[in-house]
């Protein structure tokens with residue numbers, strides 16, 4: 280997959296001082312829209328004893344009014360939900376002729392993507408439960424405020440240093456619309472089926488909070504197994520693993536034999552292709568809290584063996600991709616694709 284990161288076309292801001300106050304010390308990460316720097320707040324936040332913060336810089340030079348509207352939406356929505364303990368606090372936002380700057384709490388634990396790559400949650404029920412429930416708390420709070428995130432994925436979730444608490448970040452695609460007709464917003468691997476434009480006939484508007492639940496399910500599988508439920512590809516009819524899931528009610532039991540029956544049952548309730556029948560965040564939180572274990576014990580495996588090569592799916596696709604990274608940092612996708620494609624042509628940068 281080709282990814283274009285904002286850091287490829289933005290200058291290096293390391294060492295710069297913004298508003299005579301924020302001294303940028305190092306780049307923390309980059310996505311499709313912006314670059315995030317660690318900074319020292321020379322006036323210090325009262326709630327940040329170290330005086331560190333993170334500053335997201337978004338290049339707006341080629342932006343149309345519609346694109347600028349997205350940035351304003353990000354700032355407004357993030358401000359609205361910012362006080363929740365599992366949402367990265369937004370402290371300030373300002374801009375100049377070329378860039379928008381968003382000042383955030385600095386999160387020293389890095390992002391969830393790196394935690395998953397390090398297999399931090401595999402076979403660690405308590406750590407996984409604590410972390411995932413904290414993420415559910417954040418998303419439930421957003422939904423209670425009428426906000427759906429629409430770009431839930433491990434790169435947009437930050438972690439505490441011990442990994443037991445997660446913090447939601449990046450509200451760049453969030454919406455307050457009850458029903459949305461902005462299709463294919465987000466990141467394909469995490470996108471619910473109803474968010475795709477139908478090839479035949481009109482596409483009905485979708486309910487964004489239900490789409491968030493689907494993305495949470497993909498994140499949960501990432502955390503449980505270090506891989507996505509149907510490879511890094513999206514849930515499309517062209518993805519044979521997704522089609523295997525559609526045809527096989529025991530897909531998760533067969534493809535992920537290390538997971539407990541209870542965990543597989545929860546995944547089935549999440550990945551209901553009918554969004555009106557999909558579990559809500561509130562119900563999901565209850566189900567996770569009531570779950571004894573995410574992982575199948577050795578005795579359960581002996582008593583109740585499931586075979587990877589069985590059932591209608593006839594595969595454990597994980598075993599078909601030996602040695603490959605089965606998750607990747609995928610950039611978000613949204614309506615300003617032409618803008619990004621212009622950059623891609625200019626730079627011809629291909630990552631991954």
Ligand SMILES: Nc1ncnc2c1ncn2[C@@H]1O[C@H](COP(=O)(O)OP(=O)(O)OP(=O)(O)O)[C@@H](O)[C@H]1O
Pocket residue numbers: 285307308309310311312313314315333335367383384385386387389390430434435437448449451609610611
């Ligand atoms: N507050 C923070 N503290 C520490 N690291 C952060 C913080 N915010 C972001 N990062 C790092 O920077 C990366 C990019 O941030 P962000 O997702 O906001 O950028 P983006 O351009 O909107 O990306 P995307 O293409 O995913 O939408 C994150 O994956 C994370 O590693």
